[in-house]
Amino acid sequence: MKKLISKLRNYFAQKKIGPDGKIPVRVVFNRFRQVLDTNNRALEIMADMGDKLGGNYIFDINYIRKSYSELSDAVFQSIYNLNSLSRNRYLHLHRVFEKISDQTNKILKGESPVNLQEPVLYYRDISWEMSDEVGGKNAGIAELSNHLKLPVPDGFAITASAFRDFVEYNRIEDRIRALKNKYRKAAKRSQQEDIMVAITFAEAGEHETAKEILMEENYLDESFFAEVRDFFRKGKLPPYLESAFQKSLDTLRGKEGRSCRIAVRSSAEKEDLEFSFAGQFETVLNVPADMKNLVRSYKEILASLYSPNAVSYRELVMPKEKPMMAMCVVCMKMVDAQASGVMFTSDPNDPDNDAVIINANWGLGKTVVDGRVDADTYIVTKDEPCEIREKLIGRKELSVVPVPDGGIREISVPPEKQKEQCLSDDQIKILAQQAVLVEHYMKKPQDIEWSVDKKGNIYLLQSRRLRMSFTAGETAGQISSSLEKYPVIMEKQGKIARRGIGAGRVFILEKIEDLRDFTQGSILVAKHDSSQFIRIMPKASAIITDIGTPTSHMSNVAREFQVPTIVNTGTGTSVFKNGDEITVDAEDNKIYAGIVKELLRYRITEDISLMETDEFRLLQKLLRYITPLNLIDPLMDSFVPENCRTFHDIIRFIHEKAIAELVDVERYREVLRNNIVVKLDVPIPTGIFMIDIGGGLHTTGDVKKASLDEIASIPFKAIVKGMMHPGVWHSEAVTMKINDFMSSMLKMPDVSNMTYLGENVAVISREYVNLSLRFGYHFNMMDCYCSDNVRDNHVYFRFVGGATDISKRSRRAELLGSILREFNMRTNIKGDLIIARTDNLPRQEMEELLNNLGRLIAYSRQLDALLDDDSVAERYVDNFLREKYILD
Amino acid sequence: MAKDKCRLMVVDDEPIVCRRLKQVLEKAGYDVDIFGSGSSAIDRLDNMSYDIIMTDLKMEGVDGMKILEAAKIKNPAAKVIMITGFAEMETAREAFRKGVFDFISKPVEIDVIKEVISKAEREIARLKK
Secondary structure (H helix, E strand, C coil), X not given: CHHHHHHHHHHHHCCCCCCCCCCCHHHHHXXXXXXXXXXXXXXXXXXXXXXXXXXXXXXXXXXXHHHHHHHHHHXXXXXXXXXXXXXXXXXXXXXXXXXXXXXXXHHHCCCCCHHHCCCEEEHHHCXXXXXXHHHHHHHHHHHHHHCCCCCCCCEEEECHHHHHHHXXXXXXXXXXXXXXXXXXXXXXXXXXXXXXXXXXXHHCCCHHHHHHHHHCCCCCCHHHHHHHHXXXXXXXXXXXXXXXXXXXXXXXXXXXXXXXXXXXXXXXXXXXXXECCCCCCCEEEEEECCHHHXXXXXXXXXXXXXXXXXXXXXXXXXXXXXXXXXXXXEEEECCCEEEEEEEECCCCCCCCCCEXXXXXXXXXXXHHXXXXXXXXXXXXXXXXXXXXXXXECCCCCEEEEECCCCCEEEEECCHHHHCCCCCCHHHHHHHHHHHHHHHHHHCCCEEEEEEEECCCCEEEEEEEECCXXXXXXXXXXXXXXXXXXXXXXXXXXXXXXXXXEEEEEEEEECCHHHHHHCCCCCEEEEEECCHHHHHCHHHCCEEEEEECCCCCHHHHHHHHCCCCEEECCCCHHHHCCCCCEEEEECCCCEEEECCCHHHHHHHHHCCCCHHHCXXXXXXXXXXXXXXXXXXXXXXXXXXXXXXXXXXXXXXXXXXXXXXXXXXXXXXXXXXXXXXXXXEECCCCCCCCEEEEEECCECCCCCCCEECHHHECCHHHHHHHXXXXXXXXXXXXXXXXXXXXXXXXXXXCCCCCCHHHCCCCEEEEECCEXXXXXXXXXXXXXXXXXXCCCHHHCEEEEEEECCCCCHHHHHHHHHHHHHHHHHCCCEEEEECXXXXXXXXXXXXXXXXXXXXXXXXXXXXXXXXXXXXXXXXXXXXXXXXXXXXXXXXX | CCCCXXXXXXXXXXXXXXXXXXXXXXXXXXXXXXXXXXXXXXXXXXXXXXXXXXXXXXXXXXXXXXXXXXXHHHCXXXXXEEEECCCCHHHHHHHHHCCCCEEEECCEEHHHHHXXXXXXXXXXXXXHC
């Protein structure tokens, strides 16, 4: 690493630097362009990779490797380019880059990334892609809590890394091998018989069968497995594991101290994912939360990997399993359960029976899970608000309860409570609503365990995929003909951003604020993409937009939440009506009127879920270190290279710092002193000077000023046109009202006086403008790229106020913010700082937006003056949006 | 619009490609058999005829080119579509000489695959007349 840095330093030392130690301005701007280029390339590859998660493509491992290596190159070059622009101010980024690359390279090699070699992880730190490291059950619990915000008892996961260390520390694999040999020798005779049988098969041409016989380890009997289980039970914890367990226990116990009890459950590597392993491994309930008991239960669960049931199940479903399957463990606070049970989010025997089925008994759920009691059955409709359709109250003669010293026992239920309904109607409905939410999010019917504590609080304990036992009425092949009877409202319009099938009622979004009225299971139909949709993603059955791209932030989020999404349909909001029932087939890009049961059933029964393929999971894991954006606010102290956790963070950081290099006032003075600046010659006194870095002006040679027609820069021309729009530049009216104040608002730079220069500057090329404006006390910066290539296009708008007190400035920021939001820009306001941005709009829309922003810049000069009166200011905003620029 | 169902063979040594193609194409109404290796596909060609064959070009052992040859010997009317990660000109030329119907390079959008297959289907229908 050090070597790399010194190499770079040497390289920079040789770079062209003027005799005064300064880099010539054209070089500066060229480097700036290079930063933008490499950044754009990186973002493009990222978007392309994210796009593949939408399920609309067939890709393989080579694609993942190739894209990753191109991305990694682009990010590296961007860092390099920023450093040459800033004279090595950000060499540290290389170190950050190396750190992230270490992790991604490990993922590509199929290893666990470094930071997941934690022996223990709290649920808040677990995400779905970590299922290999924490096991399926733990990953599922974390999803319920982190993504769906459903109530789950506090707890932590003991990871696969802990398991591997335990196995290694106790040399368990070696000992199993030795034990196998011992048994094999003892069974030599019978093995010879096997060989004879195998040869007979082989001679008959049945090579596969012969091979299977030879592979079978049928000399291993129950006593072998009992010995292996003892290896685990008698094993010792490595010291570092011991301290990690202790620390986690202390945190979990918190104020409860010694009275705290936990449930310790298995969460095997593939449990609840591809294979259910339901009930094959150990669960220890009501364990006192101390080291002795936790460790004992932990080892007991590890040992259950070799229980006779688990072994035969594993052989049945994973015959080729070679390395030892890792056993992770769930540690979760016990719920002081009044009643518990299981719910199915669909009827496993009849998918057309659109209901949640809840089984409940007093005490812990064990009696229900084991099917040992005549439990209550509640059948609840899945449509909001979930009505109870049927209640069958069982005769619940026994229940299982915790014992004060630890452990559980069976008790008989007092006769008067046996026929009593053990949940209130409200609790039944809430449980059903939660079930619908979980199914909706997981996209498959679920089997959920839950408990209600003595205070009436509901907790979900785990959720796994429910195996449907019926055979589907139609196979995928038959579906295409049965769909023909449904009317198609829309076909092949727009782009699929996330594949899938969803049905529900149309919810047309007029204003972002209306998102709060969005109901569970509806289909969002909106004019534009917005990252704000994240708020309703867990509830949405599908999303349709008039305008948008599959590479937008919203599309990324839709993929993360697996919401079927079609963007850029052009006419969605006018074709669909609020409240209509429709079915979105974002696989074939068709939208049907009504609920198409065949498609919904197809979704449930399709045997291969995209998410369960290895390549898909690899890509998803990899993107975890690539796409999430953690560095958001450049004004925060945390906006430093050290806090870049993903490639996207690095790119974001580079973008911000590259612009900062340009808008650096010192730098501008330097620029203006050494360069030919061209004055913008338009009828309004903007005081803007242009610096053409390539193709920004039609004029050539040594000119002092240029008119609107002479501007070739697409984005800058659009902005200037907006500023010149009749009525928006309202100097007279404002001047009349507040004379003295306004005179300071429009500070005209005086060319003869260099100290004022550098405040209103536009750096332009044909497709780019970086505009820095200072009108009075406002400081305004825009960075735009506008070309025919949608992917490259962006607008970055930053506005900071000054002069007046902060409350007035914040009010002005709010007002401007509300306008920017009307323009569908992603707008962040912090005090009096506004940052608004938009990307990936087509050129024509970009020009419209820039024109509007031009009007806003001109118009906003007035707002300051009117801040004393909120109602007046609000009216101005309103006027602006109705294109009424006259002050009244 | 009851269509004459085409029988499709899909050969790719990447399981994800086979599984996804099967899922997508069955939903579109085709009968699809998938094969994870060239040799198993060749074995099947001995006793089963397919209208359309999609095969990966680069595979260990029996590759797409061999499948193309075998398929054309069995049934000259079969349409063979080659899937490849690297569309090399040399290979492409050789494949066209040997009668490949079309080339598709990975990663590929599902709609593109469907389009190529329906093009092959139309071609088959045209030749039957």
